[in-house]
Amino acid sequence: MDFYSINSLRENHAGWSLLRAQNAPLALTFFMAAFTGPNQRNLGRQELIDVLDDVLFGLRDSEGGDRFPRPAGEYLDDWAADDRQWLRKYYVSGEDEPHYDLTAAAEDVVRWVENLRGRDFVATQSRLTSIFAVLKQLVQQSETDPEVRLAELQRQRDGIDAEMQRIRDGNIRVMTGPEALDHFQQLTALARDLLSDFREVEQNFRKLDRQVREQIATWDGSQGELLESIFDNQQDISSSLQGRTFQGFWDYLMSPQLRTELQDLLQRATRIEALANAESLNALANLHQDWLPAVEQTQATVRQLSQQMRRLLDDKVFLENKRIMQLIRHIESGALGTREAPPSGAFMEIDAPSVDVVLPFERPLYEPSRKVLVDDAVETADDADVDASALFGQFFVDKERLQANIDAILAGTEQATLAEVTAAYPLSQGLAEVVAYYQLATESDWATINPEQSQRLSWQLPDGSIREATIEQIIFGRPA
Structure with a gap:
């Protein structure tokens, strides 16, 4: 991000405007008490007014009666206005009372302010363990070599067998108190982040x-x-x-x-x-x-x-x-x-009705159909004159091999076109292989066919000649 993008966020982002607001402590205290603290969503107006009245009553008692003079309803309308957008105001079908929910920008500010107070215990070991687990899954599930995959699974199996043997021998390792608290804090943080993502x-x-x-x-x-x-x-x-x-x-x-x-x-x-x-x-x-x-x-x-x-x-x-x-x-x-005052002269012309007259002798006489004699004699062909090599000249396009080619290319990039795949793995079966790639793209949820762009593919025939085909652009994406 550069200076101009940051300045645009400062002027237009709802979360930044909440931090700059004069009543930001009041708004954040209310948001924590009504939404993020009890983990509630979609609250009615009267319920929110009751919660805000309780917050205002405590603040006025300690800060003075003139500290926050406005009623609770006006604060809600102000925070849900278009120039604030800290709360989302909407109506539920079948109800006359408006409902409110915290916006994503306001919730980000609440989480950020909560993290400013610091923590007596910071989870580090569980985060490192999570990083290793995610990294191992990313690398292992993206590996295309079967031998490497089998070797990794065998290593995991040996580790599980060794752990089972240690337990049978009575050597049971239990997570210590700091380790358990570390993982618990990491678990609660991930759960809160997941709820805020919704x-x-x-x-x-x-x-x-x-x-x-x-x-x-x-x-x-x-x-x-x-x-x-x-x-x-x-x-x-x-x-x-x-x-x-x-x-x-x-x-x-x-x-x-x-x-x-x-x-x-x-x-x-x-x-x-x-x-x-x-x-x-x-x-x-x-x-x-x-x-x-x-x-x-x-x-x-x-x-x-x-x-x-x-x-x-x-x-x-x-x-x-x-x-x-x-x-x-x-x-x-x-x-x-027009019917009441028709114009002068010919207003509309139509063909007069007439009857088609057909004389009886103009009709053709009945003529029976002719019988065609078919000679159904079957002659036995000489096998020596039949070239049966065409029956054995068929070939099979292995779609699993083509999918492996795509996965190998996507192992190093987020997405790749069919032209890039065929550049690394040239077409060996001609147009039939292109059709197979088409079928893989239509059956996959991670592929896109762009009819507005085109790409050119080429392959070489056994006689040395080059064939080219211009098709729609096919983009393969790496599965999440």
Whole structure:
């Protein structure tokens, strides 16, 4: 980031404006008491007013009655205004009372202020362990050599066998108190960061929907082109990295087996003796229950955006039908006016009705169909005159080999085009191999076919001649 981008954030970012506000301590205290402290979302206006009144009552009692003179409702309206955007104000279907939720920018500021007070115990060992675990998984799952993968799995198996033997011998190593506290602090920090990410994901979905609705409002093309553009945008949302990782988290959380395993691990973690005096230990058992409402709200936001888009399209269709009816009524009124006062001269000419006359003798007589005699004698061919080499000249395109070529290229980069893949692994089976690459791209969730760009592929025939093909650009991406 340069000076100008930082200065733009200082002038326009909602989080920066919260830090610069005069009532920032009051707002942050209220946000912690209402949202981040109890981990709540989507609170009604009256409930928030009650919480803010309690905060204001305590501050006025200690700071003086004239310290914060405005009522709680005015503070809420001010913090949810467009120039603040610290709170998101919206209405729930079927309710007249507005609801409020903390924005992603405001929550980032709350987390940052909480970290400013410092910590008596900073988790370092658990972070290093997490880095090694993630790094090992990244390297091992990206390895394409089967021998290396098997050697790594064998090493892990030997380590597990050795650990099992030590346990059988009575040598059981238990995590020490500092180590347990270290991992517990790392766990709670990751859980808080994950909950704060949901608000940002929801905000990004809402931003994409706003762009689509602006496109609908200003569209001047045909209805079919508009629908195609909307479906492409929805596909971009679901196939983006954020959409795919969020859907993967949702599928993981909705798995009954994995959810039961997670709940069992959380319950066992609360019974660890070294964590008996740790803060927020009881909240650890309900960690997955805090995730479910947040993820469900994000899913509900996506469904609500789809419903709003449907209503926008229905409104556009209604307006078009209304215009058609107005044109029909205008034509009908013009016809009635012309009937009352027809113009002079020939107004309209039409062909007079007539009857097609066909004489009986002009009709052809019946003619029976002719029978065709077919000679069905079968002659035995001489095998010596038949060239059977064409039956054995077929070949098989191994798609697993082509997928291995793609994975090998993506091991060193985030994405690669088909031209780059074929440059490293030349085409050996001609056009059939290109078609196989096409099939892999259409079946993969991590590949994109760009019809607006083209790429040229070439291969060499057995006789030494060169063949070239110009196709649409195919981009393969590394799976998350």
